[in-house]
Amino acid sequence: MLSTINRIVTGYALALLAIVVAANIIASIYGLDNIGMVQAFGLDEARYVAKLKVSLEQSTLDPDMFFSYGNLYDTIGYYCISLFERFGWTVNTQLVGFVLRLISIIAGVLASLALWRLSEHLGLPRGVALGVGLGLASMPDFVTFSRTMHPDTLQTLFVILGLGTSLVRPTFGFALLSAFWAGLAFSTKYVGAAVLPFSFLPLALTTLASRPLSFRMLLQLFQQGLAMIAVFVAVFAITNPYAVRDFSTFVATLSWQMKYTSTGHGLVEPADPTLWLIPLKQQFGLGLIYLFSGWVLAWLLLFDRLRRIGWRAACLSAETRCAFVLALYILVASAHLAISVHDREARITYHIVPFVLLLSTATWLSVLQNLTKSLVRPAWTSAAFAILLLACVSAQVGFDLRAMAAASGKPEEDAVKLGNFIALRYPPETKILADAYTYLPPVMTNAVYTNMQTRKQLSSEAPDLIVLTRGATGNYIWKRPNTSFKDKQFVRDPRYDATPEVEAYVNDLLAAGSGWSLVVENSSAVVLARNR
Incomplete structure (x- = not known):
């Protein structure tokens, strides 16, 4: 019976994801009649369409000194549309706009699926892992930007792949692969650089805990870290060659972008970090308590386990090591947002939210299983927890679908x-x-x-x-x-x-x-x- 319930839960979760994706694809069709229509509803979208049309006309990916974001999102769009053009398609606003939106949709779906698979790799039952992935897929702002011409969902995908790869297997090969994904994240939006140090951390912790400290070991870790940095930089240079060629403009723009996000959107926002609760509450409502308390509880459990088994055993335990890296990443990235970033938009948290969903859910599931193990099998607790997660996600998907309906009213x-x-x-x-x-x-x-x-x-x-x-x-x-x-x-x-x-x-x-x-x-x- 339990296996039947799990199959039903899995099928239902995948059906929910399919509904969100299909609705987003339909919604993305609207508002692409002409460039005037596009810019009336989104200046960033109009800029992407105009910029890419010029690139296609001139057969160049030169961003014309626009380095506010990396150029990878534009590059993918450029080659996709060039392929259509080769088969006789007319390059116009409708084609360019829809392809760019479709890239965002596909990236959003892949990000949710990657989070699901990462959750399973780290030990969550499939139904619960699907709930984690759907938690991201149904986040209202994420749904919106999944059908918007913007690199946020693509960056989210690479961030999940980057940190996730290093967690799955703490080896040098996987660390290099993690650096590759982190480089692609940075090539899309610059906050992707936050992943690189934590891509190195699982390898470093495992190495330090597995044998006595020595100069040779530290030298090895240093060389491995340099190799990861080299991969990261090489990926950026290959995918953003014009930033390398015009390095001074790139650095100046990057500095401006950092200052822009640190002050606020068009004005100097207050430095009060609690103001971040406003956009987060809009996205998760009371679920914000679930996420925050799960993260705090994860730290308490980590400290308790560290006290009981010692740091070496903790670092060699995959479960404890992964929980520590995730908890620390969330702490550092959140502290950066709270202290340094005053442009308080939900999309700026996309590099943190997936891992908060994962860690909090894993923590609460562990606590519930320990509390109920004398009454029911852990598998039944997991199934009940998965059903509860999907019930919450289902309600959110309903709100998302109503929000998407607004796109159909654009002509009016x-x-x-x-x-x-x-x-x-x-x-x-x-x-x-x-x-x-x-x-x-x-x-x-x-x-x-x-x-x-x-x-x-x-x-x-x-x-x-x-x-x-x-x-x-x-x-x-x-x-x-x-x-x-x-x-x-x-x-x-x-x-x-x-x-x-x-x-x-x-x-x-x-x-x-x-x-x-x-x-x-x-x-x-x-x-x-x-x-x-």
Whole structure:
């Protein structure tokens, strides 16, 4: 009977994963009509499409000094689309956008499957391991970025493979393979570098515990560490040759990127590390207590085991060694986020979340099995725990599916309707100064987009129409709910230094005698026309 239950649990878990993947593929089709539609819903996506189309036209992978991320994600997209082009496919926004989104989806699925297999390798029963993998696959933000043109899910896959490989077998060969995966993670997004030291740790702990300390042993570990670094650097150099060629620009951009994430998204965020609880609670709700308490409990059990059997036996025990490496990795990576990173977005935790899910689940399962072993067989406890995990994941998948449904409504979004209104009312050559996240149909050929409009830009561009959006100007000021821009009742965000400047600019446009009239507005945008 137990084997039947396990088969049902496994089948159900795989079916859930298939549903999430299928829904994500369907959702990824929407919003790719043209580059204007893409940028109206995601500036990063529009940048990826435009950049890759230029690369394909020029037959080069040169990122044109864009080193904010590694170039591996773009490279995979480039070669996939080049293959389609060779068979006669037309390279356009729809093809480029869908292929890039599909790469993210595939990477997200593989990351979840890799976490499942790693969990099994480390001793979790299959049903519970599947629950761990689905915990990542159903994480709301991860689901979103699994259908977004962005390298986050690809990096997550390589991070799991990198650290996981070193945990599965603490040998020099596997350590080199781990360094290879870590190099690919770094080639995708630079936080992948965090994996490399921990790729070395299982090998080092096993070596130190297996024989007496000696200079020869330390020299061997030093040489092995250098070899891993060499593999890591070589992988990055091969997959990011333009960063090596223009090394000074790469270093300058990397420094800027680190500063950007350390201060916050577009403004200087408070240094309070507890603010990380906000995005994490949005992702996991009460499950955050389960994850955090499981990690703390893992440390307590590790200290107890270390006290009882000693450090050598602990390091030679695969279960204890893996738990220690995971717990330490989570501690160091989380401390880095808490202290140094103030751009508090859930996707920035993707290199930590999979291992928290794994370690916390393994810890709680071990505790429950010990508590119930006098009543039921551990296998029954595992089956019940797997069912409980899948019940929680099932509820989350339901929320994910409802969130994905929003993609099907993109053609009816207010931003799209407003853009179509402009195209119907004004000639194609109308000069437009538009905020980012403005949708304008391809027929409108004379538009300039900006993240923040200024008086100087208004004077130099001399537009006939101005479009202000909630996603750009609205970062600084926006009309209060149920009011019109003409009422000048604004909600301001004083955290931005530019807020007073933006408010003065908007007030000038709305002032009597400004030469501008409000044409149309909705909750997400407002259009003003020059008086003639």
